[in-house]
Amino acid sequence: MTRFLLTEDKVITFIEHLQKQKNVFAPHKRGTNSFAFEQVSDPASVMLDYTRTLHSVKKYFMPPREQLLSFSLTDNSFAEPTVDPVDAIFLGVHSYDLQAVFKLDHNFSEGNPEKNYLKRREGALFVGVTFAPDQWHFSGSVGINPNDADGFDVFLFAVENGYAVEAFTPAGESLLSGFEMSEFNSDIPAAADFNQHIYVPQGKLSEVFDNAWDNEVWEETSKECVGCGTCNMVCPTCYCFNVEDGVDVTATVGQRERHWDACMTRDFSEVAGGEVFREELAARQRHRVYRKFKYISDKTGQPWCVGCGRCTASCSAKISIVNIVNKLVQDHEQATVAPV
Amino acid sequence: MKDLYFPVMAEITGVKQLSPMEKLFEITLPGGVDLEHDPGQFVELSLFGVGEAPFSVSSSPTRKGTFELGIRNVGMLTDVLHRMEAGEKVGIRGPFGSGFNVDDFKGKDVMIVAGGIGLVPVRSLINYVLDNRDDFGRLIILYGSKTDKDLLFTDELQQWTDDPKVEYHVTVDSGSDDWTGNTGVITTMIPGLDLDLENTKCVIVGPPIMYRFVLLSLNSKGMPEENIYMSLERRMKCGVGKCGHCQINSSYVCQDGPVYHYPDLADLQEAL
Known part of the structure; x- marks a missing residue:
């Protein structure tokens, strides 16, 4: 396919070109070290060169708080909420975050398909961009590289003085049409290396986790962990939720809402009467990590972690999922090597 | 696409006190349609403004027109529910989950081990067997409760006691002065049973701690694992x-x- 050169000085007009077609959401700088996906109002404030956003684009398809229905307490009737497709262009998405969206698509489509999520997902177009791995990224270990354009409508490959732009879908081609760019005929420079890795091929992870249940790493990490659930909140593939009713101050109407929930918190596995099925922090950490590398993976054949590094970057106790997995890998290999 | 989270507005058509902590709610769906559940399945019951929670269906699908939920007053939603009366509305979603595959039980002896509030869900199976009595072999019911004052469905317990085709055994952890039955944990009733082990389907429902001890006891008895359900x-x-x-x-x-x-279940960690 043809690639075009988008020079650095044309990026703003390119964003303006996209804005004429649909709403555009892109990374913006927030605070000193943080980035967030937000709707673009000023194209000059878009940051295409960023490490990672605090939350992934998941927040648009599965909002942190979402109405499931509204009700009237006077006559016990309820009404369907309005759920509109996000129908926007997501610009500057890193490859791991798009793969995370595809994983959520699987979770909300399989078994009982969920209308709310699938409706919001309609019409979303993704324009990817190369990322430079920082100290937390490890997506290469789960098969996702900085220049992976899989699934994108358009990808912006980082090159000297700008981006090599390629469309991969008819919708992507249509996004580019009418925007003047010269052809780009050079090679795409190799993406930068990752600074950390999981030390086995992803195909072997399931086997590692077969022998990881009683590993001491769960107990060790639980000494530092405070069970705050931040790792769940920032994870682009976590989709567990709680459902609660809220009542308006008039006490006549209200809404049933779902909100993101965290398996690292104690009450997540609590049942009526107070029994908690994962009382220990070690058991909760194990559940979280098994969900990323074993439980769903055995059914789908791929890790459910995309290697974005958010859980580790955001952890106030500095618990590293890569260190946990590598400890399991190391112990598994020592246990399976035949004695000399 | 079907909406997964919308309830059907049903009516409470009967409320009965089962014990100091538990009430039995008879629920009627709009138009009196059947819930069409399998014994062992559950529904989500919701009260607008309070919330939603899962409850096992206590009645057998053989009893048509209404269904029953036996509910302990143990939290916010159940507390509000316990103050509700016949004629009031509740939201119902379901039935959900996998219940007992009664076809697998046909022609077999059925043994029920129920602890405390565990009798509520398993009652759907007991009444299914009683309503199709000729399809099953022996019906053996072991029921354990903390005290004799906590015994649930006392009318039905009396019917089982009187029914020559039901082998009903009950024990309480501690009985009051007028209790004349067995005292002790539920596992004390297992060794003395004369069972056709290969031909008996055994169902256990109770608090987590009970499963471990009942399983040990059934294992000593020689009950094959493939005949056990929970x-x-x-x-x-x-x-x-x-x-x-x-x-x-x-x-x-x-x-x-x-x-x-x-x-x-045996391979699942954290299950029991």
Whole structure:
């Protein structure tokens, strides 16, 4: 396919070109070290060169708080909420975050398909961009590289003085049409290396986790962990939720809402009467990590972690999922090597 | 696409006090349609402004027109529910999950081991067997309760006692002065049973601690694992395999359970 050169000085007009077609959401700088996906109002404030956003684009398809229905307490009737497709262009998405969206698509489509999520997902177009791995990224270990354009409508490959732009879908081609760019005929420079890795091929992870249940790493990490659930909140593939009713101050109407929930918190596995099925922090950490590398993976054949590094970057106790997995890998290999 | 989270507005058509803590609610769906559940399945009951929670259906699908939920007053939603009366509305979603596959039980002896409030869900199976009595062999019911004052469904317990085709055994951890029955934990009743082990389907429903001891006892008795079934408690928030709350390893209790065939459960850590 043809690639075009988008020079650095044309990026703003390119964003303006996209804005004429649909709403555009892109990374913006927030605070000193943080980035967030937000709707673009000023194209000059878009940051295409960023490490990672605090939350992934998941927040648009599965909002942190979402109405499931509204009700009237006077006559016990309820009404369907309005759920509109996000129908926007997501610009500057890193490859791991798009793969995370595809994983959520699987979770909300399989078994009982969920209308709310699938409706919001309609019409979303993704324009990817190369990322430079920082100290937390490890997506290469789960098969996702900085220049992976899989699934994108358009990808912006980082090159000297700008981006090599390629469309991969008819919708992507249509996004580019009418925007003047010269052809780009050079090679795409190799993406930068990752600074950390999981030390086995992803195909072997399931086997590692077969022998990881009683590993001491769960107990060790639980000494530092405070069970705050931040790792769940920032994870682009976590989709567990709680459902609660809220009542308006008039006490006549209200809404049933779902909100993101965290398996690292104690009450997540609590049942009526107070029994908690994962009382220990070690058991909760194990559940979280098994969900990323074993439980769903055995059914789908791929890790459910995309290697974005958010859980580790955001952890106030500095618990590293890569260190946990590598400890399991190391112990598994020592246990399976035949004695000399 | 069907909306997964919308309830059907049903009516409470009867309320009966089962014990100081438990009430039995008779629920009628709009138009008196049947719930069409399997014994062992659950529904999500909701009260607008309070919330939603999962409850096992206590009645057998053979009893038409209404269904029953036996509910302990143990939290916010159940507290509000316990103050409600016949004629008031509740939201119902479901039935959900996998119940007892009664076809597998046909022609077999059926043994029920129920502890405390565990009798509520398993009553759906007991009454199913009683309503199709000729399809099954012996019906053996072991029921254990903390005290004789906590015994549930006392009218039905009396019927089982009087029914020559039901082998009903009951024990309480501690009985009051006028209690003349067995005293002791439920496992004390297992060694003395004369069972056709290969031909007996055994169902265990009770608090987590009870499962471990009943399993040990059944194992000593020589009960084959493939003849054992259990129903597990978790807080299913969605009932449709999405919210993650009921997950045990890779199994969702709201989908694969709450009724499990023991060999499928034996490999799951954190199940019991």
